[in-house]
Amino acid sequence: MTTTHAHEEKTKTSKKKWSAGVTEHSDALDLEGNIFESNDPKKIAQSLKHSAEQSTRKKSAPYRSAMSMLTFYINRAGKNLEASQKEILEKAKDELRKLFGRK
Secondary structure (H helix, E strand, O other), X not given: OOHHHHHHHHHHHHHHHHHHHHHHOOOOOOOOOOHHHOOOHHHHHHHHHHHHHHOOOOOOOHHXXXXXXXXXXXXXXXXXXXXXXXXXXXXXXXXHHHHOOOO
């Protein structure tokens, strides 16, 4: 393995571990396990809302923390996120807005 190839492999692995680590060990929210894999947008939104309201470590308002974590997950998953799951997560954004009384 060449030095460049080894660096590329390490970089790919580091990025995967970094985003997974943020999702699992966020300073903003204590998330329910595997919540982003749910097929129910309402359940995802309710879980994020609950986590955001209960967290003592968040740096911003509950709505913003919940929406930020959901957006972060969607963006970090990128092309690895199946279209059907991305649609569910996008619907979860709408559900979050409803739960927090936003339009």
